[in-house]
């Protein structure tokens with residue numbers, strides 16, 4: 001049986017199809033923009049290759065929007081159709097992608113764990129497992145799934161990048177930086193390793209170092225998909241926000257973030273929204289930016305791919321003046337919550353939906369309302385997914401609302417004390 005570049009057996013007689021699988025692995029691990037193209041090229045040589053169809057399905061599912069999800073379905077069906085005589089690993093992988101497609105994330109995770117226990121060289125499965133753990137906010141298992149396959153992959157810098165991100169998420173910052181730097185020293189073209197180090201430097205407030213690190217590697221990101229290209233530049237923009245260079249942040253927004261985004265991509269949309277909101281929190285007027293972004297959010301209203309993404313959308317829709325869409329989305333979030341399993345339902349009803357209320361209130365300038373809705377969910381934000389850097393945004397909104405409420409209260413108190421020096425005081 002033929003083997004791919006990782007030494008994993010592949011059920012096909014076509015060398016070109018196997019080459020395509022090796023290329024897909026490289027594209028997936030390097031967040032390359034040719035991932036789908038290499039799969040398509042492989043399918044020309046073997047349209048019955050179950051694994052190539054499963055990778056195509058995984059690619060479309062990772063786009064996290066309904067249209068792409070529909071495109072995943074025929075590939076998944078074909079993968080299942082031709083899975084009769086494939087290897088155990090391939091069968092497990094196809095089952096994992098099927099579980100993902102039907103939102104059985106716990107099942108998908110269990111399958112990726114089994115694959116990586118039995119076939120530790122399958123780094124696409126490690127990456128897939130980390131993806132699910134990331135959105136579940138399960139940072140420890142995100143790290144564990146990479147750590148357990150290290151002995152079999154000491155030659156692979158991409159695994160070091162995955163480890164670096166897991167270590168960073170678990171606040172093991174020194175080890176994370178060392179691992180990310182080591183990956184980059186083996187191969188400069190490892191954008192996920194760059195990203196992990198960027199997180200460390202941001203957490204430690206090493207702004208100038210962060211800019212120097214990321215800008216020195218940015219030339220390698222031209223081969224990245226728009227998700228990581230725009231996200232790595234988003235991290236650079238965050239540093240410039242910390243420096244107070246807001247004009248440069250807006251230039252980056254126009255050139256490397258929203259300017260280079262796939263306008264229909266949820267991840268790219270979330271990054272751009274997050275950047276504008278962070279600028280607003282610093283008092284920068286970005287009101288003219290919201291409409292040109294929010295007009296692309298209509299397909300998101302009933303999608304509910306990830307709760308933390310929905311929080312961004314409702315904020316952007318409200319700021320853009322699309323109040324009807326924002327209301328429709330919040331109603332839809334509620335209906336979606338009721339359709340979920342008890343655990344997931346609790347996350348939506350007790351965390352995501354109150355947080356959405358708080359963000360809409362903040363967008364409308366109703367700071368007391370924002371404060372009241374955000375305060376109870378702060379300690380549970382990790383349940384709705386996203387990285388520390390991404391979730392920190394909601395804490396910043398909360399703090400801003402609290403500050404504005406207190407400022408307003410103090411101003412009212414000053415007036416009341418002038419009118420009734422002894423009796424009056426507003427307390428909340």
Ligand SMILES: [Fe+2]
Nearest residue numbers: 195231387389
């Ligand atoms: Fe990040």
